Amino acid sequence: MIRANQLKVTVQKDREKAIRQKLCKQYRMKPEQLKSVLLRKLSIDARDKGEIKWVCNVDFTTDCDDQLLKKNKQLTEAVENLYTLPTKGTVALGRRPIIIGFGPAGMFAGLLLSEMGYAPIILERGESVEERTKSVTEFWETGVLNASSNVQFGEGGAGTFSDGKLTTRIKDIRCQKVLEYFVDCGAPEEITYLNKPHIGTDVLKTVVRNIRNRIIADGGEVRFNTQVTDLLVEKGQISGVRLENGDVLESDQVILAIGHSARDTFELLKERQVDISPKPFAVGVRIEHPQSIIDYAQYGEGETQDLLGAADYALTYQASNGRAVYTFCMCPGGSVVAAASETGQVVTNGMSEYARDKANANSAVLVSVTPKDFAGDDPLAGMYFQRALEEKAFELGGSNYYAPVMRVVDFLGQSSCSDKALNRMTVEPTYRPGVSSSDFSALFPEFVTEAMREGLIAFGKKIKGFDMDQGLLTAVETRTSSPIRIVRDNETLESTSATGLYPCGEGAGYAGGIISSAVDGIKCAERIIEKYQPLK
Numbered sequence: 407m408i409r410a411n412q413l414k415v416t417v418q419k420d421r422e423k424a425i426r427q428k429l430c431k432q433y434r435m436k437p438e439q440l441k442s443v444l445l446r447k448l449s450i451d452a453r454d455k456g457e458i459k460w461v462c463n464v465d466f467t468t469d470c471d472d473q474l475l476k477k478n479k480q481l482t483e484a485v486e487n488l489y490t491l492p493t494k495g496t497v498a499l500g501r502r503p504i505i506i507g508f509g510p511a512g513m514f515a516g517l518l519l520s521e522m523g524y525a526p527i528i529l530e531r532g533e534s535v536e537e538r539t540k541s542v543t544e545f546w547e548t549g550v551l552n553a554s555s556n557v558q559f560g561e562g563g564a565g566t567f568s569d570g571k572l573t574t575r576i577k578d579i580r581c582q583k584v585l586e587y588f589v590d591c592g593a594p595e596e597i598t599y600l601n602k603p604h605i606g607t608d609v610l611k612t613v614v615r616n617i618r619n620r621i622i623a624d625g626g627e628v629r630f631n632t633q634v635t636d637l638l639v640e641k642g643q644i645s646g647v648r649l650e651n652g653d654v655l656e657s658d659q660v661i662l663a664i665g666h667s668a669r670d671t672f673e674l675l676k677e678r679q680v681d682i683s684p685k686p687f688a689v690g691v692r693i694e695h696p697q698s699i700i701d702y703a704q705y706g707e708g709e710t711q712d713l714l715g716a717a718d719y720a721l722t723y724q725a726s727n728g729r730a731v732y733t734f735c736m737c738p739g740g741s742v743v744a745a746a747s748e749t750g751q752v753v754t755n756g757m758s759e760y761a762r763d764k765a766n767a768n769s770a771v772l773v774s775v776t777p778k779d780f781a782g783d784d785p786l787a788g789m790y791f792q793r794a795l796e797e798k799a800f801e802l803g804g805s806n807y808y809a810p811v812m813r814v815v816d817f818l819g820q821s822s823c824s825d826k827a828l829n830r831m832t833v834e835p836t837y838r839p840g841v842s843s844s845d846f847s848a849l850f851p852e853f854v855t856e857a858m859r860e861g862l863i864a865f866g867k868k869i870k871g872f873d874m875d876q877g878l879l880t881a882v883e884t885r886t887s888s889p890i891r892i893v894r895d896n897e898t899l900e901s902t903s904a905t906g907l908y909p910c911g912e913g914a915g916y917a918g919g920i921i922s923s924a925v926d927g928i929k930c931a932e933r934i935i936e937k938y939q940p941l942k
């Protein structure tokens with residue numbers, strides 16, 4: 407096949423036809439000469455709002471490939487870099503590998519280990535996605551939190567109730583393997599070529615269930631409502647885990663993929679003197695606007711709106727106090743969600759469904775924090791810093807899991823916040839179970855509030871209306887990444903204090919987001935596969 411890169415195609419109803427016409431025109435071919443066309447990459451170029459373009463990389467075949475390649479130096483032969491499965495090791499595996507946590511890291515480690523015959527046992531403290539959905543819905547409707555099964559804990563991990571954005575900055579051939587698994591398990595094919603793929607929480611739930619069934623079909627085992635409450639380490643070697651019900655499961659290969667919110671397990675690691683260190687993260691609020699404001703700012707008023715879907719944004723700013731301020735996890739046409747996992751705390755995050763067709767756009771507006779900002783030198787000081795903010799937000803919201811909200815203009819001190827002003831807004835707050843108008847300018851340390859104010863004003867210069875009276879803030883966003891790193895050897899990926907224990911994914915501080923956590927899961931699984939023979 408021939409590869410054509412950066413093909414600019416005007417956005418129109420029939421994309422396939424538009425791409426074919428562009429190829430024929432650009433490389434002077436008759437339509438009948440063009441055979442197959444395969445989309446490899448697709449992004450949007452909206453710099454010229456009057457004529458928004460798709461930018462495509464395509465592979466195609468014709469009845470005159472050789473002449474075409476000779477005549478057009480910018481065309482190349484299409485070469486595909488494919489992920490290759492690891493080579494199995496030779497050491498006999500005494501006991502089945504264990505994976506703690508069934509989020510993206512645990513799921514994709516489980517997929518590869520079971521596919522290659524290592525029959526992993528996966529332990530997840532939360533419920534299956536079906537039961538978990540009931541618990542989460544009940545929390546959002548009634549404010550009754552299930553601390554074991556919620557937006558952070560349960561089948562599929564933290565990202566299940568999300569926008570399901572499958573974007574990542576890492577360049578790793580395993581990303582392709584992850585997307586392949588997603589498509590095999592029910593995600594739309596387009597995620598393999600869209601520049602910003604997303605699948606939404608509705609599609610993600612089905613995919614997660616299919617991943618579970620595939621692991622079981624390949625000989626793996628998934629246990630829900632099964633919390634690991636202790637790690638058994640003898641002479642620096644992991645030998646098994648203890649479960650909440652007291653049972654012990656023996657294994658000398660344990661992948662620890664617990665996510666950024668497993669605070670009781672972080673406490674256990676400290677107690678067991680497993681090497682952990684504090685790491686930087688970010689805190690802030692969720693901001694909401696009418697999606698129409700964002701669509702207009704990004705795409706203008708063209709008719710192509712429907713073909714482009716709800717617009718997104720990514721904004722950054724360096725505050726005068728040196729802090730980075732940036733928007734994060736933007737959810738077009740979505741909702742702000744209650745993402746608490748411990749009682750007496752309010753935590754926000756964002757979610758959309760595949761269609762992204764809700765009235766509001768939302769994202770986190772975050773300010774960077776580092777271990778220097780946390781009191782004392784306890785490795786868990788960052789985790790306590792997060793918790794303190796969440797408890798304050800809980801109180802500010804009325805101690806009933808309602809979230810404190812404030813208009814951007816009030817936070818910027820451009821007017822006084824009041825329920826009346828709040829009710830005049832067109833943007834309807836989406837956080838459930840409910841919100842209460844509050845003044846949270848004293849919620850954060852001064853350096854965060856200052857930087858956030860500066861950032862909001864700067865973002866208002868990039869997107870008209872961002873910092874004006876149609877902007878609503880909901881507090882508090884703290885679970886932006888893990889507050890600790892569980893230290894591991896860069897080669898073996900094993901904990902520096904327990905051989906056979908593989909700190910993995912976001913919770914261990916080696917990934918951020920669905921794709922990079924899944925890739926880290928595959929990496930840890932490869933290490934086990936390359937050392938040991940499969941069980942079957």
Ligand SMILES: Cc1cc2nc3c(=O)[nH]c(=O)nc-3n(C[C@H](O)[C@H](O)[C@H](O)COP(=O)(O)OP(=O)(O)OC[C@H]3O[C@@H](n4cnc5c(N)ncnc54)[C@H](O)[C@@H]3O)c2cc1C
Nearest residue numbers: 507509511531563564565568570571634665911912919920
């Ligand atoms: C609401 C929300 C929206 C998000 N949106 C996106 C998005 O659109 N795109 C994106 O890329 N990222 C998104 N993220 C981030 C993404 O979800 C995480 O980066 C990713 O899930 C991390 O994967 P992980 O497997 O490392 O950890 P997690 O997904 O956190 O999974 C860890 C699992 O371990 C389990 N566990 C913890 N402790 C124990 C224990 N002791 N015993 C047994 N099980 C245990 C937990 O219950 C959990 O299910 C979002 C996160 C949230 C919360």
